[in-house]
Amino acid sequence: MKTEEIQAQIISEFAAFDDWMDKYNLLIEMGKDTPMIDARFKTNNHLISGCQSKVWLHAEYVDGKVFFTADSDAVITKGIVNLLIRALSGQSPDDILATDLGFLDQIGLKEHLSPTRSNGLLSMVQQMKLYAKVFKLKAGN
Amino acid sequence: MPDVASIRKLFPALHQEVYGKPLIYLDNAATTQKPQQVIDRLVDYYSQENSNIHRGVHHLSQKATLAYESARVFIAGLINANHSHEIIFTRGTTESINLVASSLGNLLMQQGDKVLITAMEHHSNLVPWQQLCIKHRGELLVTRFDETGTTDLNHFKELLTRKPKIVAIAHISNALGTINPIQEMIRLSHEQGIPVLVDGAQSIAHSAIDVQQLDCDFFAFSAHKAYGPMGAGVLYGKTKWLEKMPPYHFGGEMVDKVNFTETTFNILPFKFEAGTPNVEAVLGMETALKFVKEIGYENITAHEDALLRYATQKLMEIEDMKIFGSSPHKAAVISFQIGNIHPFDMGTLLDKMGIAVRTGHHCAQPVMDAFDVPGTVRASFAVYNTFQEIDTFIAAIKKASAMLA
Known part of the structure; x- marks a missing residue:
């Protein structure tokens, strides 16, 4: 599925709930489905900086697509991480670099991406895009 | 109640x-909300009194200067300073501590000298001293606390025997709430002839401060944690130290005579107040502390x-x-x-x-x-x-x- 289609799907999943607590319950549940990072990559090298909670992120490049795995020590963070992975994992570097992840705004989670938040998810998005950029450059050689 | x-x-x-x-x-330990009279004070200042202080002969400048200096006198009275020139206006606790670490620190510290703090200090009462120690190839001595978060006074006494040049301690820990026995810690430090700075960021809104009774050499606090505006704070210092200490920032206001080869500096407290101060925040601080005093x-x-x-x-x-x-x-x-x-x-x-x-x-x-x-x-x-x-x-x-x- 294209990232735009996945993002639209996520928006509709959240649209079912008006109450913030229900939205966060859904997010917490979604966090449990996060493609788990391999224990050997759960090192300081894979830590995203600037997070109040810890986020480890790893990426692999297979057949022209980028696949992400991750983990976090906070369950809400993990839920948001999983949304990002659902939206971006398995996509081509070009598609990852092109998308603006507008769905986070539409489901009311944009605040987590503002530079004033200390949870580092902005850094996480930047890191995911950086992986895409590096894989694209390497593939071009 | x-x-x-x-x-x-x-x-x-x-x-x-x-x-x-x-x-x-x-989240009041981070900053408190502000009462209407503090908000009004800021607006009134800009509506009625705004002008640069200590400089103009004109009416507004004199009015603003008088208001600013009255705030100094009020705050001196509130914490029972010996003299209003012992109240230095700063941007807040952090700047107050940096002023002492930089000015007194470089005056007293020689190679290998030590500074004594506690393990519960906020970064702002830790990093300035740590950097001072690094600069002088000295050592930062850190007093332990026990599992309840209470400062280990015996350890403090033990570290005092290592002759630190300055002692810097939080009155109240922002992370644990511990109220340190500062009166006792100051007395013990003075027995060894060591000056003491008290970080009062967390105490000024909650407990009465009497700097003469405490006998602390310095007391630092911010307005914004005591119902006042951000960007203003106080460094109280004993006259004997403030007179010895070199200026920290240089510029207008803090000078006496200037030519291209030398400058003589203004008297206390102006020696430490270079540049145009945050006048409205100082006036707001006075209003906030009057609110506290009234309750x-x-x-x-x-x-x-x-x-x-x-x-x-x-x-x-x-x-x-x-x-x-x-x-x-x-x-x-x-x-x-x-x-x-x-x-x-x-x-x-x-x-x-x-x-x-x-x-x-x-x-x-x-x-x-x-x-x-x-x-x-x-x-x-x-x-x-x-x-x-x-x-x-x-x-x-x-x-x-x-x-x-």
């Missing part, structure tokens, strides 16, 4: 909803102590609750963690229920390291908080815990 219902009415920011819920503001420190302390006891008791009823800091002498700050719930998760859900708490390391990373936690959730109370708010807070914690379990 103060009339909390009437006091609350003075604070416009408390009467709003966040995410559809009435705001419950429990009375005894009343504030009594109400906040009652809130602390009530909240502590209710929190302890929650399963897997761990409170960091249970010193017998404690201010209205509660740092906690529930089971393995990450403070960020708890803080995020409480926020969505209208409750403002602080999560993380509270700018005291070594304190978190001592308890081996990445951070805590911290609730801190002010005079306008109520018992009903604590009930709502406790119910919200229970709801969030169930979701996060």
Whole structure:
């Protein structure tokens, strides 16, 4: 599925709930489905900086697509991480670099991406895009 | 007890909803909300009095100068300074401490010299001293605290025998709420002839300060943690030190005579106040501290102590609750963690229920390291908080815990 289609799907999943607590319950549940990072990559090298909670992120490049795995020590963070992975994992570097992840705004989670938040998810998005950029450059050689 | 219902009415920011819920503001150790008279004071200044102080012969400048210097006299009286020139206006506690670390620090420190602090200092009363020690290839001595978060006085005495040049201690820990026995620590330091700076950031809104009774050499605080504006604070210093200390910043206002080869400096307190100060914030600080004085420190302390006891008791009823800091002498700050719930998760859900708490390391990373936690959730109370708010807070914690379990 294209990232735009996945993002639209996520928006509709959240649209079912008006109450913030229900939205966060859904997010917490979604966090449990996060493609788990391999224990050997759960090192300081894979830590995203600037997070109040810890986020480890790893990426692999297979057949022209980028696949992400991750983990976090906070369950809400993990839920948001999983949304990002659902939206971006398995996509081509070009598609990852092109998308603006507008769905986070539409489901009311944009605040987590503002530079004033200390949870580092902005850094996480930047890191995911950086992986895409590096894989694209390497593939071009 | 103060009339909390009437006091609350003075604070416009408390009467709003966040995410559809009435705001419950429990992040007072970070900054307090401001009463209407403080907000009005800032507006009045710019509407009626604005001009640069200490310079003009014109009416407005004299009016502003008089207001600014009256604030100095009032604050000197409030903390019982010997003289109003012992009150230096700064941007806040951090600048006050940096001023002393830089000016007195470089005056007293020689290669290999030491500074003594406690392990519960806020980064702002740690990093300036650490950097000073690094510069002089000296050593930062750190007083331990026990499992309740109480400073180990015997360890403090032991470290004093290593002859530090300066002692710098928090009056109240922002992360644990511990009230340090500063009177005793100052007396012990003076027995060795060592000057003491007290970081009063967390105490100025909560307990009466008498710098002569304490006999501290320096006392630093910020307006914004005591119902005043951001960007203004005070360094109290004993005259004998302030006269010896070289200026910290250079520029206008702090000079006497200037030519291209030399400058003579102005008298106290102006020697330490280079440039145009934050006049409106200083006036707002005066209004805020008058508000505090009017309610009375005894009343504030009594109400906040009652809130602390009530909240502590209710929190302890929650399963897997761990409170960091249970010193017998404690201010209205509660740092906690529930089971393995990450403070960020708890803080995020409480926020969505209208409750403002602080999560993380509270700018005291070594304190978190001592308890081996990445951070805590911290609730801190002010005079306008109520018992009903604590009930709502406790119910919200229970709801969030169930979701996060």
